[in-house]
Amino acid sequence: MKDALEERVLEQALQWIVTLQSGTSGAADQYACQQWRNEHPQHELAWQRLVGLTREMRASTQALPAPSARQLLRARSTPSRRTVLKGFAGLSIASALGLSVRERVLLPELFSDYHTATGERRRVLLANTGELQLDTRTAIDVHGTDLTLSLGRLLLATGANGAMAIRTDNGWVRPWALSRLIISQGLPRQPGTQVQILSGNASVEPLHGVGFHLLAGQQVGFDSRQNGQPSSVPSTAEAWTQGLLIAERMPLAEVLEQLDRYRRGVLRCDPSVAGLQVSGSFSLDHPEASLDLLTQVLPVRVQRVFGYLATVVPA
Template identity: 30%
Template sequence: MSAAAERLPEPIVRTAIDWQMRLRANGGNAELQRQLQDWLRQDPRHQLAWQRLQQMSGLFQASQLPSATQSIPLLQRAEADLSRRRMLKLLSLGAAAGGVTLLTANAPPTWHTDLATTTGERRLVDVGDGVKVLLNTGSAMDVQGQQLLLRAGEVQVDGAKWQVRCRFAECNGHQARGLLRERDAHSEIRVEQGAVLVSGASGQRWLQAGEGLSVSARGMTTLGKGSLDPAAWTRGLLVVNDIRLGDFLAEAGRYRTGWLGCDAAVADLHLSGVFHLDEPQLMLRNITHLLPVKIVERTRWWVRIVPVA
């Protein structure tokens, strides 16, 4: 099936529409823009949904944007067939409700990936030659002969000999198990076992077990121990130590569909704990036992953490 004809899952389309609404209302919010980019990188289908939405919806004029009471019930109507035709119908309803302009165009193509996971999914794949890859939530990878190409997200690679190319580096593992993650402006490589040769624009460097490296267009930087256990996700956990609530929610949001954020008044609160990734709702409820905050849910896919009154 071509990218233009690909049918997208309902939660992805609804989330893309929600992002469109919020950006039109808060276009200058840098944190919102960053969160959108995080969401787009999680899954190639997120990018496809966003591209289609931009092409199909044209420009929502801010002066005519529907209010939350209008737009949220409207978005909740997307419950069944969300093919490209259904998306057009839904957006047409939005135009009627808010008096916005709707422009249509052909959806642009997106890149194809051999291996991918949806939001909240982890997937173990044997790619041959004794190499196994565990993909984290919203990740995508191509298999090009004996070389693996990390397109988005995060993976654990384990095997006697493997080669992974990411955005800013090429990694060659020798009897190694490593973690690779793509971020906004850099690639992260961490070694759990064995040794990995990392090659970037600024040179090469060997990494041993317990070491990590950030590679960008500007060079290589050693990764220290942070507030997030980088390998915990491989065990189905999110393990944090003295992490900012804002940073915690950005990480936790990778594992659930929709938007997850917090009020600026509580973003700098810190917490520590062990959370189960397969229980996202329980994860959020546990925050309220650790910090003086409460959960505000407009819908099941729009959640905001705010101070306790």
């Protein structure tokens, strides 16, 4: 098992990589980066791991037989490359735990049938089976009438046929015809898979557990072996489809975790203000404006570095 790296050190390494790849850095930046790498062995270790991941990504892309797949990384814009870099902190932690970078992140984000970038939402029409709306950082694969949700969140409206199933890491969700439901996996503070039935019905089958049935207005979280207790779907469940985050006495740290999914870069919260209660409506399409709005309603301010790293601290 690889040595664990502190999140703070990984974020610093990310910041240096983004700075040096921005196209505007000079000799002073390169010298300062080298000084940072020399300061501590963990700095150099973090640098080497992230650089190694970028090399693996390029090598994996070149190994693909389809020319279109090889062109995908070459065609990505600078902001998109920074979006990919944002996930490297998690990648390095996953790598330290022995997880496969290519299996966990590279394939879902880059080579799924449909995927969304940071801040992007997308509608997908499924032939004769229904319609999808994909949230930011979502990846799915389509296999006939079945879907695989690798990460993220989607809203599914099934057609009159209704003969389809959605696979996640934790099991299967089988909606009935003419149903609307939200399925999510890997969202902040959400272990396992969550299913929210807006209308219609669905069956849920954990990989190694007992299946159960959900009715309209019910939601539940489940993992591969068991499910939680069903509860009522909140009235704000669909707000993200309109680009909104509705907070009702939500801890500031949780609000920032939600905004972070829609913002390019790294967004952090000082522990001293993490528990502040937030109520209001915030734009997911304009996360920087939402951060500024928070400074108007709470005793906080935002420290920004290069427009990439943002930390919410006491005012």
